[in-house]
Amino acid sequence: MTAAASPQKAPLLELRGITKAFPGVLANDRIDLDLLAGEVHALLGENGAGKSTLISILSGMYRPDAGTIRFEGRDVVIDSPRAAIELGIGTVYQHLTLVPTLSVLENLMLGSQSGTGRLDLAGARERFADLARLLGVDFKPGTRAGALALGQQQQVEIMKALWRQGSRVLILDEPTSMLTQQGYEELRRELEHLTAEGLAVVLITHKLHEAIELGDRVSVLRAGRKVGSLAPADLRGRSESELSARIVEMMFGEQASELADAVEVEAAPAAREQPRRRELGPVALAVRGLGLDADDEAVALADVGIEVRAGEIVGIAGVDGNGQREVAELIAGQRRPRAGEIRLFDEDVTRIGVRERERRGLRYVTDDRLEEGTVGDLDVAMNAVLKRIGRAPFWRGGAERRAEIDRFAEDLVARFDVRTPSVRTRVATLSGGNVQKLLLAREFAGKPRVVVFNKPTHGLDVRTAQFVRHQIREAAEGGLAALVISTEVEELVDLCDRIVVMSRGRVTGEVESSAGAEERIGALMVARAESGA
Amino acid sequence: MRARTMRLGEATLIAVVPIVLALVVMGVLLAVLGRDPFTFYADMFQRGLFEWEGFQESIIRSAPLLLIAAGLIVAFRASLWNLGGDGQFLLGAALTAGFAPSLLDSLGVWPMLVITMAIAIAIGGAWTLIPAILRGRYGVNEIITTLMMSFIGIGVANVLVKGPFRTDIGGVARTDLVPFDERLPLLFGTRIHLGFVIGVAAILAVHLLMTRTSLGLRLRVLGASPRAALHAGLSPVRLTVIAFALSGALIGLSGSIEILGVQGSFRADFNPAYGLLVIPLVFLARLNAIGSLVLVIVFSVIQIGGESAARQAEITSDVLLVLVGLMLLFMAVIEYVRVRRGIGTAYVPPEVADRVRPPGGQGGDGGASGVPAGEPRPAVGAGEVGSG
Numbered sequence: 001m002t003a004a005a006s007p008q009k010a011p012l013l014e015l016r017g018i019t020k021a022f023p024g025v026l027a028n029d030r031i032d033l034d035l036l037a038g039e040v041h042a043l044l045g046e047n048g049a050g051k052s053t054l055i056s057i058l059s060g061m062y063r064p065d066a067g068t069i070r071f072e073g074r075d076v077v078i079d080s081p082r083a084a085i086e087l088g089i090g091t092v093y094q095h096l097t098l099v100p101t102l103s104v105l106e107n108l109m110l111g112s113q114s115g116t117g118r119l120d121l122a123g124a125r126e127r128f129a130d131l132a133r134l135l136g137v138d139f140k141p142g143t144r145a146g147a148l149a150l151g152q153q154q155q156v157e158i159m160k161a162l163w164r165q166g167s168r169v170l171i172l173d174e175p176t177s178m179l180t181q182q183g184y185e186e187l188r189r190e191l192e193h194l195t196a197e198g199l200a201v202v203l204i205t206h207k208l209h210e211a212i213e214l215g216d217r218v219s220v221l222r223a224g225r226k227v228g229s230l231a232p233a234d235l236r237g238r239s240e241s242e243l244s245a246r247i248v249e250m251m252f253g254e255q256a257s258e259l260a261d262a263v264e265v266e267a268a269p270a271a272r273e274q275p276r277r278r279e280l281g282p283v284a285l286a287v288r289g290l291g292l293d294a295d296d297e298a299v300a301l302a303d304v305g306i307e308v309r310a311g312e313i314v315g316i317a318g319v320d321g322n323g324q325r326e327v328a329e330l331i332a333g334q335r336r337p338r339a340g341e342i343r344l345f346d347e348d349v350t351r352i353g354v355r356e357r358e359r360r361g362l363r364y365v366t367d368d369r370l371e372e373g374t375v376g377d378l379d380v381a382m383n384a385v386l387k388r389i390g391r392a393p394f395w396r397g398g399a400e401r402r403a404e405i406d407r408f409a410e411d412l413v414a415r416f417d418v419r420t421p422s423v424r425t426r427v428a429t430l431s432g433g434n435v436q437k438l439l440l441a442r443e444f445a446g447k448p449r450v451v452v453f454n455k456p457t458h459g460l461d462v463r464t465a466q467f468v469r470h471q472i473r474e475a476a477e478g479g480l481a482a483l484v485i486s487t488e489v490e491e492l493v494d495l496c497d498r499i500v501v502m503s504r505g506r507v508t509g510e511v512e513s514s515a516g517a518e519e520r521i522g523a524l525m526v527a528r529a530e531s532g533a
Numbered sequence: 534m535r536a537r538t539m540r541l542g543e544a545t546l547i548a549v550v551p552i553v554l555a556l557v558v559m560g561v562l563l564a565v566l567g568r569d570p571f572t573f574y575a576d577m578f579q580r581g582l583f584e585w586e587g588f589q590e591s592i593i594r595s596a597p598l599l600l601i602a603a604g605l606i607v608a609f610r611a612s613l614w615n616l617g618g619d620g621q622f623l624l625g626a627a628l629t630a631g632f633a634p635s636l637l638d639s640l641g642v643w644p645m646l647v648i649t650m651a652i653a654i655a656i657g658g659a660w661t662l663i664p665a666i667l668r669g670r671y672g673v674n675e676i677i678t679t680l681m682m683s684f685i686g687i688g689v690a691n692v693l694v695k696g697p698f699r700t701d702i703g704g705v706a707r708t709d710l711v712p713f714d715e716r717l718p719l720l721f722g723t724r725i726h727l728g729f730v731i732g733v734a735a736i737l738a739v740h741l742l743m744t745r746t747s748l749g750l751r752l753r754v755l756g757a758s759p760r761a762a763l764h765a766g767l768s769p770v771r772l773t774v775i776a777f778a779l780s781g782a783l784i785g786l787s788g789s790i791e792i793l794g795v796q797g798s799f800r801a802d803f804n805p806a807y808g809l810l811v812i813p814l815v816f817l818a819r820l821n822a823i824g825s826l827v828l829v830i831v832f833s834v835i836q837i838g839g840e841s842a843a844r845q846a847e848i849t850s851d852v853l854l855v856l857v858g859l860m861l862l863f864m865a866v867i868e869y870v871r872v873r874r875g876i877g878t879a880y881v882p883p884e885v886a887d888r889v890r891p892p893g894g895q896g897g898d899g900g901a902s903g904v905p906a907g908e909p910r911p912a913v914g915a916g917e918v919g920s921g
Contacts, residue, residue: 353766354763354764354765354766358766364764368760371760371761372760372764373764375757375758375761376757377757377882378754378757382750386754386761389750389751389754390751398746399745399746399747400746400747428883
């Protein structure tokens, strides 16, 4: 490990021995971290490695149990979000926090108004202009936040984090998770401008190539510990694959070699298993002319048509929030369409409910694992039978038969390698990857014939994502009709036979998986977004 | 309960601390008012707990409160805030008192008891139907609709008692008195009536319902997340109606046994406001039925003993409301401190915590809006974790 790479520059922010425990988990274990002005420090780790806890400590959301934080050489205590802001530490969370009905400027001022003071509109406009120049944004301060594209909304979030004069540190939590390739390039440019202005940036990510591309310095967390870091000197002049190998070794230790394949997919999406020869069966799922009116929670859909055959994996590509979730919910029966029909094995199921569709072999693996897919405060076993409440053999005459439920859950946990202390453990204490495995195990149990997967690998670490894709492929070999929604185009091209592209609630095109498919999909995703406005 | 996240000791401590603090502060207030707090509390526990007569009073008082607690728990566990308890209680009481005399004449004691209780159950359940449908179908906030229905219910109960149910005897409008011998039977030569048994049975039944049956689990899933319920193929509308109906039925029954066990008739403007009184108790017990059983009895002791002690000390019995107010205040403080420190909620069970305090709520100074993304999801609503 190299200490400060450029000895003439003292770190702006030094974390020493930061420790934070939650019941049953040591989330941060004596972590040391230096942030230097003008540098992007990428923080890399699997789910549950402790990244989020660490930034929550930096932004004043949690207090560490032990350890010190030094800012410009003096000890500081960050005991509240306000304290963090006063030090000039701004945070952009993974989830957007803008009020969609307010203008950009109003959103920005929300965070800075103190007490009952008058709104300083002129000052705010000036600050907006400064930041707009810095970030290269091209929208007006009066635009309604809800009308902006996701990438632009993220720019507003960044402006919000930097809004206070004299911001020194910017924390970005998984900033790329909702960006398209173009958005990613923009973010990269923005980061260059920000560091040129002397800001220290912390970038949280679980993607290897992002950490290498965007970071000037990379630290790797594993199970709450910092297991290694690469200083700028280490990063310069090395090939990406060489760096990947080193980081993978830090992330996974001895198991690194067996993961070589998994990382290949992540780091070099170009190399993939090519031809697939699968016997396609009859049309299992057919969606025709689907229409939906927009409401508080849903975007409108118009004339959506998709067909999936038995044994086929069909993808839905698109920027998040363009109607994919609505399509999935309509197919699952959680919503009723305004127009169109949904057929399962050539039977019209448009009017029947979730349970009846399930009985006919349909499953929906939701992307909202924590609020929709599981009930966090129930244990693993109960979540395993969440969709079978009241049914034999788990319930008899309404009375719970705990032994049956536990046995069923133990079987699922073993088969899908869900890491949990026991099936009586609350799901809320599991990591995202394990919750996803539990969901997959639940939906795969009982021989499904059609499964809709909504972002099945979103937010998962390399290993779990690989496992999930493998499960989907294997099920398709066995005749499953799979519809996979994802925002990661490369993943879809790798996994699917065909890819349907959605934009603004419509299907804008269909692409066969083959070399060069990414560009065509990207074009379909973006072209419409512009012309549709 | 399966999803217990708090050990029994901690749960007990959390329930006891606000009561003790309230008693202490109340003692200071009594001292300021020139009363000796030690005498007051000695009187209170002497009367409410250690004196056989008084203790029976306390048990009698707890009977309707237990049924209300049972009713509230069913709804609250499903994150449905039935605040219309007073209306449901009084309608059950008024209809019972109104029909009891004529049923007694025509059918005798036991048919009268059974029929009046059935009527009370039906009206209590039915009175929740409008809020339930509005909530389930259209998402209308049930806190407002149940409160409004409660006002209407209180009004209707009084109209009935001052109109069709009114007895010919002069004085305050009231229903005919059910003779003492023909009310709910007393237990083993005590003054405690069968209503206490019904109350305890209701609490135990609710406990089993919520922890051991598929319906209970469905209600809890709905309570934790309506989206999860929909995803799991449950019908949120139907479950909402069921939870509300059960809740209202139990509270309506509570009104019935208060008439059949204690009052014997309904006097106009009778309103003990038990419905709202029980709410802090069920939260002190973290919506656990067994815990509520204990707390309701403790509270009944404080009430009965306190009324007597207040008379002795020549002070209005409204001081007991101050005591309840203080208890609520300390509960709020403890809840706030624990959530703030990230220890977990004190009184709102984690299952419904997300619903009570939606994640993403703005912090005190909107500067750092959003939620901390703790990797091990804290049990509190504060931590909706990004799955990345």
